[in-house]
Amino acid sequence: MSWRATILTLFPEMFPGPLGHSLAGRALREGVWGLEAIDIRGFATDRHRSVDDTPCGGGAGMVLRPDVVDAAVGAALAAGAARPALVLTPRGRPLTQARVRELTAGPGAILLCGRFEGIDQRVIEARALEEISIGDYVLSGGETAAMVLLDACIRLLPGVMGAAASAEEESFSSGLLEYPHYTRPTEWQGRAVPPVLLSGHHAEIAAWRRAEAERITRERRPDLWAKLHPHAAEAEAMDGRPAAA
Ligand code: ADE
Numbered sequence: 001m002s003w004r005a006t007i008l009t010l011f012p013e014m015f016p017g018p019l020g021h022s023l024a025g026r027a028l029r030e031g032v033w034g035l036e037a038i039d040i041r042g043f044a045t046d047r048h049r050s051v052d053d054t055p056c057g058g059g060a061g062m063v064l065r066p067d068v069v070d071a072a073v074g075a076a077l078a079a080g081a082a083r084p085a086l087v088l089t090p091r092g093r094p095l096t097q098a099r100v101r102e103l104t105a106g107p108g109a110i111l112l113c114g115r116f117e118g119i120d121q122r123v124i125e126a127r128a129l130e131e132i133s134i135g136d137y138v139l140s141g142g143e144t145a146a147m148v149l150l151d152a153c154i155r156l157l158p159g160v161m162g163a164a165a166s167a168e169e170e171s172f173s174s175g176l177l178e179y180p181h182y183t184r185p186t187e188w189q190g191r192a193v194p195p196v197l198l199s200g201h202h203a204e205i206a207a208w209r210r211a212e213a214e215r216i217t218r219e220r221r222p223d224l225w226a227k228l229h230p231h232a233a234e235a236e237a238m239d240g241r242p243a244a245a
Contacts, residue, residue: 003033003157004083004108005150006076007143008069010051010115012037014143019150027160033108040064043071052116061117069123073112081107085129088142088149089114092131095149097172099132104156111149113142175228177217179209
């Protein structure tokens with residue numbers, strides 16, 4: 001059985017969207033993974049087919065009804081092997097490469113996409129939905145977040161990217177950001193490729209790349225750097241100078 005994604009959304013026509021192209025698209029056509037986008041509105045029961053209502057306690061926007069969302073989640077869970085059910089929301093736990101790896105190792109995922117102001121809290125609790133955020137900014141809906149999550153998972157499925165993906169995955173797992181890349185021409189608009197990369201000295205090239213990865217991580221992501229070198233980061237914070245790794 002291939003890895004299966006079920007999307008619960010008010011906009012099923014948004015899918016596969018970008019996931020129908022490039023490597024994910026080829027893998028989809030080859031059956032490496034399967035996608036099913038289900039319209040939440042199909043589970044509405046009243047004659048207006050309403051899926052949302054005004055927030056209890058007042059305030060702006062609309063809230064997705066628990067009964068309609070519950071029926072949609074129930075239908076997705078009933079089909080096939082047991083899969084984790086996630087909801088994309090800016091108030092979720094931040095998505096990590098570690099969680100992506102776990103999801104990829106399983107049978108697939110059910111992804112509920114929020115719209116409007118939110119989803120009734122009771123159905124999130126009743127279905128034990130895992131709330132996931134893709135970053136500290138607010139999107140207009142969970143659909144693009146679901147695409148981001150799926151893209152991260154699909155590229156790790158066996159056969160989707162081959163050896164390149166596993167190497168890259170390892171480089172992120174090292175906890176460092178990537179070193180800079182260069183190709184020909186060796187000089188472009190007065191900018192030269194760092195000479196060490198043209199030297200043919202494999203050990204020196206590896207050392208240069210490691211040093212650059214460390215420098216960039218320290219500069220851009222002190223939070224990642226602190227996880228790798230808690231003591232060095234502490235000293236740096238105290239005297240304001242970069243500490244030796
Ligand atoms: N829906 C709206 N904003 C989101 C975010 N940052 N992450 C996940 N889902 C979202």
